[in-house]
Amino acid sequence: MKSSLSAKQKNNPSLGRTLLRLGTGLSAFGLLIAMLLRGKNIAILDAKGTIASQQRGLIFYVLTVILAIAVPTVILLYFTAWRYRESHSTATYHPEAKTGKAFIVAIWALPTFVMLLLAIALVPATHKLQPNKALASSTPPITIQVMAMRWKWLFIYPDQQIATVNYVQIPKDVPIVFDLTADEAPMSSFWIPNLSGQLYAMTGHINRLNLMASENGDYRGRSAEINGAGFAGMQFTARVSSKQDFESWVDMTKQSASTLDKATYQTLVKPSENNAVTAFYPVDDSLYADTVMKYMGSHDHQMTAQTQHEGMY
């Protein structure tokens, strides 16, 4: 059967030229990207905490293993396509060519093997980096209760009796326990990419996120989950400092701040956008637990304020 398109075959640019163009384009693009990235905080790669750096390590492991099979496969595909192109008359056209049993076994076995390599990393990593898992350290942890509200973050330091809005300060090399919940807000997600991955903050639940910072500095944190009009502005600064600096900051806050009682809280919880940093001292002890319980009234979930939510699974 002669096809009506055979007149069109001259439309085959030479491979060399195409590769050259492609190479030039890609390098120029790569260069541009590299330039734009200079001096920027590439949060997930610039890990500044124990958890974040393990997560980064995992990402690189997975990337290496998959690329080891994906890149050769794609190159093989391009190469096959090019080698058996119509205009290349020396390659043997063999329409009856059959694939053998060995081939079938190989195409199932090869990806299965690679996935096994990934699977043996996945299970231990998932357990090890489970957010509610306490971090081993000789220093006792600091607990911070976090509440997502429309559209701001409230941090309560129960032991220090202080609270802050859109600002959290933590000491370096000390395990931090964030107990996340929410009040009068849709699901939000608590994320400080330089320090650790995110976890949802939901009404009526306490999700526990452990992390430990390893370098001083100011890092961005925000809600990663859309939760309404003020979503983009729902961000905070996470400052990592030395232990002494942390303690003097706590003391300073105690001197300059106003109380957070139930009445103040009622105003605070009202929707507001792009909130400035504020601090409170002292803080009503029962505020956090009451907020969580408020949503558990008719729930049959049995939960104390300190257990990790295990969901419906």
Added chain:
Amino acid sequence: MKEFFLGRLTQDSLPHDWVTVGGTGTFIAMFLFAALILTRTKRWKWLWNDWLTSVDPKKIGIMYFLTAAFMLIRGGIDVILMWVQQALSSGSSHGILSADHYQQIFTAHGNIMVFFVAMGFIFGLINYIVPLQIGARDLASPLLNTLGFWLYIGGVVMVNMFFVLGGQYAATGWLAVAPLSGIAFSPGTGVDYWIWSLQISGIGTTLGAINFIMTILKMRAPGMTIWKMPLFTWGSLFSMLMAVAVFPLLTATLFLQFFDRYFGAHFFTALGGGDPMMYTNLIWMWGHPEVYILMLPAFGIFSEVVATFSRKPIASYTANVLGMAGVSALALSVWLHHFFTMGASADVNAFFGLITLVIAIPTAVLFFTWIATMHRGLIRFDTPMLWFLGFVTIFTIGGVSGLILAFPPADFQLHNSLFLVAHFHSNVIGGVLFGIFAGISYWFPKFTGFRLNERIGRNAFWCWIIGFCLSFVPMYILGIMGATRRLDHYDAQTGYQPFFILMLIGGLVIAVGVGLQIIQIVASIIQKGNLRDATGDPWNGRTLEWATASPPAFYNFTVIPHVITRDAFLDMKRLGLPEPHYEDITMPKNTAVGIYIAALAFLVGFAFVWHINWLAVVAMIGIIIVFVIRAFNEDSEYVVTAEEVKSIEEARIAATAAITKKSGAMSEQEDMSVREFVIYVYDFAIDIIRNKKWKSW
């Protein structure tokens, strides 16, 4: 009283902000223009009888394509607005849109692209091609099919309804997760439009899927056992099986959310004892399979394209089918990977992470069967094959990023970031959309009788590839920099802006690509004499759809073929085509029942959006009445006599002969380039103006 009749509709419900009003104006202008043309050319009757009430899956397929293409442009305009907003809205600048408006736009964008573009094209292709591939004359239930199509249209109208009334759409993201989508946090009509748009079109999808499963299982030509089915038919079968499995779940979820919003129930509100996490679970139990419902037919298209353009049967057919089966089965059981970050135990997360890894195995098998098919082939690189190569490249990137996301601890970092957004666009654009483009350029000669302009097609392809890299490589990088999705504004110190600007530039290149695709179609129509394919088989095809005329007669096949091997049409060409003999053919009659029911279903949705209870009740009763009337209608088929078939076929053969003679002389002429197209259009316009041709209109 007024409230009884009009519910919550008031004068304030009319749109006022400028983007929406602009959209409203454009829509109205387009409809008026179309109506004007139809009236001038006296085509209303033709439109109604030949198209709107047709039960011919080929015509329904074309109507799906047109609607989906229109929606692609509609959703594309949303994207441009989003890109511009993000490129500008840094530091003290807040761009062109308010936060709320921006959120509505990305929500509408997601819904339109998934439900009305991707689903529309996929259903269009299945409608047109599957019956031809299996050697069938019509469908198991033509009525279900037209009903499914019109419910889809109902969804399309509903999703755009806010242009006319209400002026706002959901601002929740495309899955409208609870409790954000609950009445407390989203009090307006936006989420209601969202619910009813998905509800109406989703029910249409379920009905359409049932119909296609029955058609594929029951209506195949004699000799075509299930293991001889073409791979696109296989992909469609798996896709439709998944749709039947999960769309009822969507329907149920939407009803529950509707009860919450309308009647104050508390399925998904924490304060009333409900559980928003249940919503997340339910919606993803449907949502994850949904993306594979789109992907499987695309896999099938690529298998057909690779085999045809390598001029070899697909290698390891069984492995390919099992690969698709594996993907479908596993796709039903990985939904939790969309919310590893909700705080489930490590065991649960690890389990779902592992199954997600396993999906990559059958996917890789498909890749290897394509390589083996090309091996020792004689490969031609027409545009469908280019889309295939583009797919391989971009889909691999999407697959690699997907596997990273399958690791719960890695996902904690990347979830909700632009890295995730880049992941699924790699798959949805590189996989589904490129599959659709490959399919359309491959089967276009079947649809119309002439092929598409190759030159402009190539230009469009390169715009898509370059534009994609320009906009999605920066998106992956932004994700790694910690940029979350759905930001309408970000601080200048983040350093995101140059990357957002690159994304905008890439987006504009893609827009040029879309423009070129439109030009490609117009140029092909201009040059159709030259591009004519009189054989019905321009690519030396292997499967039965190429055995018919292009476009096929409304009864598809004069003689139902007997299938011997998988490459049914190739056999026919080898062994000689059967002598045409003519027989009586029974065909389904056109019906407007689909339109009536869909219109009433639309009214139910509309009434609930605006709390007009009487209208909802009346419309529901109306649906029942139409059903009952239709149930008593015995007279839904008619017979085309052998005589009529004969005269139709002979007329066609004569016309073909005439064309072949004429086009023989012209076939040396090259496909028009973009430049030649511009010159042609320019001359055409000048001619009209100089010679005052408009006067004769």
